[in-house]
Amino acid sequence: METGESMKKLKILRLSYEKRKQINGYFFLLxxxxxxxxxxxxxxxxxxxxxxEKITIGETGLIEKFVQTExxxxxLFKDPNFTQNLINxxxxxxxNTPIIIFFSLFIAIILNQKFKGRAIARVxxxxxxxxxxxxxxxxxxxxxxxxxxxxxxxxxPLMQSTVLRDMLLNSGLPISIVQTLTGFIDxxxxxxxxxxxxxxxxxxxxxxxxxxxxxxxxxxxxSAWDSFWKITIPLLSPIMFMTLxxxxxxxxxxxxNIILRSIFSSALNDFQYGLSSAQACMYFxxxxxxxxxxYLIFGRKTFYMVD
Amino acid sequence: MVxxxxxKAIFFNKDIDKDSNFLKKIKWKSAKISWQIxxxxxxxxxxxxxxxxxxxxxxxxxxxxxxxxxxSVIWIxxxxxxxxxxxxxxxxxxxxxxxxTVIIGVLTxxxxxxxxxxxxxxxxxxxFYGRGILFVIVLLTIIVPPQTIAIPQYIDFRYFDFFGLFxxxxxxxxxxxxxxxxxxxPAIFGMGLRSGIYIFVFRQFFRGLPKELExxxxxxxxxxxxxFYKVMLPNAGAxxxxxxxxxxxxxxxxxxxxxxxxxxxxxxxxxxxxxTVSAATLPGVTESSGDPMVLSTRIQAACLLSVFPMLxxxxxxxxxxxxxxxxxxxxx
Numbered sequence: 001m002e003t004g005e006s007m008k009k010l011k012i013l014r015l016s017y018e019k020r021k022q023i024n025g026y027f028f029l030l031x032x033x034x035x036x037x038x039x040x041x042x043x044x045x046x047x048x049x050x051x052x053e054k055i056t057i058g059e060t061g062l063i064e065k066f067v068q069t070e071x072x073x074x075x076l077f078k079d080p081n082f083t084q085n086l087i088n089x090x091x092x093x094x095x096n097t098p099i100i101i102f103f104s105l106f107i108a109i110i111l112n113q114k115f116k117g118r119a120i121a122r123v124x125x126x127x128x129x130x131x132x133x134x135x136x137x138x139x140x141x142x143x144x145x146x147x148x149x150x151x152x153x154x155x156x157p158l159m160q161s162t163v164l165r166d167m168l169l170n171s172g173l174p175i176s177i178v179q180t181l182t183g184f185i186d187x188x189x190x191x192x193x194x195x196x197x198x199x200x201x202x203x204x205x206x207x208x209x210x211x212x213x214x215x216x217x218x219x220x221x222x223s224a225w226d227s228f229w230k231i232t233i234p235l236l237s238p239i240m241f242m243t244l245x246x247x248x249x250x251x252x253x254x255x256x257n258i259i260l261r262s263i264f265s266s267a268l269n270d271f272q273y274g275l276s277s278a279q280a281c282m283y284f285x286x287x288x289x290x291x292x293x294x295y296l297i298f299g300r301k302t303f304y305m306v307d
Numbered sequence: 308m309v310x311x312x313x314x315k316a317i318f319f320n321k322d323i324d325k326d327s328n329f330l331k332k333i334k335w336k337s338a339k340i341s342w343q344i345x346x347x348x349x350x351x352x353x354x355x356x357x358x359x360x361x362x363x364x365x366x367x368x369x370x371x372x373x374x375x376x377x378x379s380v381i382w383i384x385x386x387x388x389x390x391x392x393x394x395x396x397x398x399x400x401x402x403x404x405x406x407x408t409v410i411i412g413v414l415t416x417x418x419x420x421x422x423x424x425x426x427x428x429x430x431x432x433x434x435f436y437g438r439g440i441l442f443v444i445v446l447l448t449i450i451v452p453p454q455t456i457a458i459p460q461y462i463d464f465r466y467f468d469f470f471g472l473f474x475x476x477x478x479x480x481x482x483x484x485x486x487x488x489x490x491x492x493p494a495i496f497g498m499g500l501r502s503g504i505y506i507f508v509f510r511q512f513f514r515g516l517p518k519e520l521e522x523x524x525x526x527x528x529x530x531x532x533x534x535f536y537k538v539m540l541p542n543a544g545a546x547x548x549x550x551x552x553x554x555x556x557x558x559x560x561x562x563x564x565x566x567x568x569x570x571x572x573x574x575x576x577x578x579x580x581x582x583t584v585s586a587a588t589l590p591g592v593t594e595s596s597g598d599p600m601v602l603s604t605r606i607q608a609a610c611l612l613s614v615f616p617m618l619x620x621x622x623x624x625x626x627x628x629x630x631x632x633x634x635x636x637x638x639x
Contacts, residue, residue: 020531021433021434021435021531022433022434022435022436023435024433024530024531024532025429025432025433025434025435025438026429026435027429027531027532028425028426028428028429028433028531028535029426029429029430029441031422031425031426031495031496031497032422032425032426032429032445032496032497032498032506033441034496035422035493035495035496035497035498035502036444036448036496036497036498038469038470038496038498039456039460039492039493039496039498040444040448040451040456040498041444042459042463043456043458043459043460043463044451044455044456044459046459046462046463047455047456047458047459050458050459062462107353110346110349110350113346115343115346115347117350121350121354123625124353124354124357124358125353125354125357126621126625126628127357127358127621128357129553129556130556130617130618130620130621131360131560131614131617131618134560134562134576135560135562135576135579135580135613136560136576136579136610136613136614137360139579139582139606139610140360140363140364140607140610188353188356189356189359192353192356192357193356193357193360245450249449249450249452252452253452253453253454255562260452260454260563263454263457264454264457264563264566264567267457267458267461268567273458273462276458277458277459280452280454280455280456280457280458281455283452283454283455284451284452284455287450287452288450291450
């Protein structure tokens with residue numbers, strides 16, 4: 001009798017404990033729910049509405065006028081630069097993203113090996129994470145790469161592969177191959193400087209793979225090559241996907257990005273808020289398409305240990 | 308003695324008997340050594356690429372302007388000067404701007420840590436209706452570039468009204484432009500710069516902690532909030548450090564936010580971006596503004612000034628930083 005009653009009590013307690021937990025969950029999320037509705041959903045919807053309007057600044061506030069798809073039409077068919085810039089940015093991203101992913105994976109694997117001076121090497125490779133400032137990199141990079149600003153650079157083609165290009169051309173390789181090769185070398189600077197976070201992600205991913213898998217596979221007679229493809233790559237695939245998404249977003253929101261500049265200049269300099277919003281929405285759609293593509297191609301292939 | 312001889316004999320025999328095995332060993336060893344050599348060269352080369360801008364900045368920042376035209380000066384200037392720094396400090400109003408940037412950086416970082424930790428904990432440890440959809444929204448906040456929502460947000464901040472509360476209280480709308488609140492307010496509510504990523508990091512981190520912690524605390528009579536700050540908070544050091552560093556670094560180098568919300572104030576990155584414009588006040592610049600060499604050393608000095616505090620922070624925290632990233636388990 002007594003035990004039954006206490007069991008009943010316990011059941012009620014347990015139910016309320018679960019329910020209390022549920023309510024507490026909302027409490028923990030409350031600040032974010034306020035934030036996301038005020039600083040994300042509201043402006044996002046407004047941005048979409050703005051993109052269909054012509055906005056002028058009146059004395060009491062904004063005067064909005066619905067103009068249907070005029071902004072989009074102007075942007076896509078009349079503006080001579082926007083579409084071209086959009087295509088250029090997308091092509092550049094398509095080229096750079098795989099290189100960045102493979103490069104950072106390669107570096108992460110090296111930094112995960114044991115060798116003398118590893119700690120120092122890591123300090124160097126995480127440097128781009130600290131100096132992420134696009135402004136600084138542009139100011140410094142401009143001076144390093146431009147030929148005519150500084151006598152120093154003129155005398156030292158250090159970061160450019162003119163010498164190598166001449167050498168390869170003289171050795172009889174076709175021009176197209178030489179150009180892709182040297183193009184990659186010319187980009188090494190910007191690529192290494194853009195793969196800081198990716199290297200960190202891959203490194204922490206590599207370290208989360210239990211050592212015993214490798215031990216077991218080597219006992220079974222697998223070579224290092226086998227265990228790389230059969231253990232490292234599948235277990236790393238979720239991080240690879242994450243890194244891919246991050247690289248796409250990072251590439252699209254870069255400081256030097258020409259489209260972001262045009263979004264800003266049409267709003268802040270020309271006061272064409274509607275056009276600016278239309279550009280921003282269009283840009284977001286392009287990013288979404290890229291991410292959806294990445295998901296369709298790679299999202300299914302990622303291998304999750306637990307789920 | 309006999310034993311050792313025996314073993315030696317066995318090894319010796321083996322090596323001679325199985326010649327191919329011996330060769331394989333040599334092959335493997337030579338491959339290993341050559342890989343080590345390649346790796347060393349590769350790492351040194353890439354480290355050079357990574358340090359190159361810093362060397363370039365250092366080399367130029369201390370160089371007198373006259374030596375820009377001297378082709379015999381390549382890396383190490385013939386004489387050192389601090390004039391570039393003195394000019395740069397005046398042009399970008401360094402101390403004023405530094406104060407702005409540090410205050411915004413540190414405070415938003417603290418606000419972001421607090422809010423994102425709470426939210427991340429909520430996502431990690433509670434099951435409630437709609438959690439999946441809400442988390443998709445978190446991911447969406449990461450994906451949507453801040454520039455897409457920047458214009459309405461600008462207008463919002465221009466005539467800011469907290470859910471119509473200000474109007475109700477009779478204050479009327481307030482302008483958050485040119486105030487620090489344009490950065491604090493989103494940070495407090497978990498929607499600051501890249502907050503989505505921090506929420507994600509904290510969620511992954513809290514998911515990795517053992518469930519028994521909460522149950523034990525709850526049996527000991529802690530409610531959810533007490534559990535959070537008595538049990539979970541003290542364990543979150545690694546994640547907090549990671550988020551703090553990322554937050555402060557990204558806020559430091561953010562250009563669009565300050566450019567958008569500050570008209571009269573500036574932070575390091577906006578001041579630096581406007582360097583060539585504001586340098587026109589310097590004596591001797593306006594006359595020869597067509598020549599970029601006049602400014603190049605000063606620009607490098609300004610860049611060095613802007614990077615230096617972050618570099619210092621990194622060198623101090625570097626060891627903990629690498630460790631904490633490994634331990635946070637961003638990957639989950």
